[in-house]
Amino acid sequence: MTSSNRGALRTPMQSFSVIRGSLPKTPLLITPRELHETLRSSSDVSILDASWLMPNSPRIAKEEFMSKRIPGARYFDLDQVASPSELGLKHMMPSRPIFSEAMEKLGIKPSDHVIIYDSQGIFSSPRALFTFKAFGHHRASVLDGGLPRWEAEGLSTESGPPDDVRKTSYPALAPDESIIKSYTQVVNNSEIELSKDPTAELVLDARARGRYLGTDPEPRPGLPSGHIPHSFSIPFNAFLRTNTVPNSTTMYTTFLPPAELRQKLVESVGEDNTQAIIRGERKVITSCGSGMTAGVLWLGLKLIAESSRVAIYDESWTGYASRKGSKIDKSEA
Numbered sequence: 001m002t003s004s005n006r007g008a009l010r011t012p013m014q015s016f017s018v019i020r021g022s023l024p025k026t027p028l029l030i031t032p033r034e035l036h037e038t039l040r041s042s043s044d045v046s047i048l049d050a051s052w053l054m055p056n057s058p059r060i061a062k063e064e065f066m067s068k069r070i071p072g073a074r075y076f077d078l079d080q081v082a083s084p085s086e087l088g089l090k091h092m093m094p095s096r097p098i099f100s101e102a103m104e105k106l107g108i109k110p111s112d113h114v115i116i117y118d119s120q121g122i123f124s125s126p127r128a129l130f131t132f133k134a135f136g137h138h139r140a141s142v143l144d145g146g147l148p149r150w151e152a153e154g155l156s157t158e159s160g161p162p163d164d165v166r167k168t169s170y171p172a173l174a175p176d177e178s179i180i181k182s183y184t185q186v187v188n189n190s191e192i193e194l195s196k197d198p199t200a201e202l203v204l205d206a207r208a209r210g211r212y213l214g215t216d217p218e219p220r221p222g223l224p225s226g227h228i229p230h231s232f233s234i235p236f237n238a239f240l241r242t243n244t245v246p247n248s249t250t251m252y253t254t255f256l257p258p259a260e261l262r263q264k265l266v267e268s269v270g271e272d273n274t275q276a277i278i279r280g281e282r283k284v285i286t287s288c289g290s291g292m293t294a295g296v297l298w299l300g301l302k303l304i305a306e307s308s309r310v311a312i313y314d315e316s317w318t319g320y321a322s323r324k325g326s327k328i329d330k331s332e333a
Helices: 032-041 061-067 096-105 125-134 146-152 183-190 209-213 258-269 271-278 294-304 316-322
Strands: 045-049 113-117 140-143 202-205 240-244 251-255 284-287 310-313
Touching: 032 045, 032 113, 032 146, 113 125, 113 146, 125 140, 125 294, 140 146, 146 251, 183 202, 183 284, 183 316, 202 258, 251 294, 258 271, 258 294, 271 294, 284 294, 284 316, 294 310, 310 316
Parallel strands: 045 113, 113 140, 202 284, 284 310
Antiparallel strands: 240 251
16 A cells, blocks of 8 residues: 555554444535544544446546545445345345445444445445445545545545455344335336325436436336326536636536535425425435435435435336336426
8 A cells, every 4th residue: 555745644543432323413515624633632533435436438447536535534335335245236235244245344343424425426425335334334434525626636546456454243133124115116206296195206307307307318228218107307416516626627426505406406306395305294215227326415405304205116227118017107297
């Protein structure tokens, strides 16, 4: 392992037990400076690089992790820490033993404050955060702006093989199934008129507008475009701001402030639905191409109001449109 000349930050571990949900509330987002200060003052911090790239990308996330990362970070492979799918889908929610075993190998304790980042700013890290929250590890945050912002603020990086970690003991807790939606649940929900039934869950589609309308192709060959009936379009990047590193062509994304996130939601679903979501009266299901950027919408809604009741359709559009008999709508919401 080699470090940049600004000096590497370490994340020493200490072992102690914690009762699930007994710690003070942890922020959903953390800035690079806040992370830097946390590392200086706390020993129970684990940093995870959860970078994930589209299958057609020439880049390889694990190789990029080896060449440059936040000091002390471990690589959280969303495609590996996942359950097998009958459709061959990637990064499906892991089972309790798969998640527990991954935590132990990564040296993470139930009491650790887990900080998750990715190489694009905000892209795959929210999905990783969702996974931790679903398994009851609530002491977890996303680094807003990820690795590019960390670097842009003059903070150190390291490269090479990471140091070995001491294996920990992590309980195999059951995930919160209420926030992980299946194909059957989504199909049943799509048959309910949102305006006529208060129990109907509002589905938000994070894919690009053209894919939602069926005018643009899906990136996966042979998969039809369109959308789940009664769903709403809100491309995930509507919740994000694109930033450029000074004197560079490097760009990265960060979340919009909560007030601006709320306005984007209003533009998609209207004021009445927005109010119902914020008050927790209308449940939401987020979906995307494969379940990855649905996490951006999930986290954005939680930043607007933590009282919002938001689930992710794990298979998302790839699973839905791959199944024969799925109703595909191509009209405006």
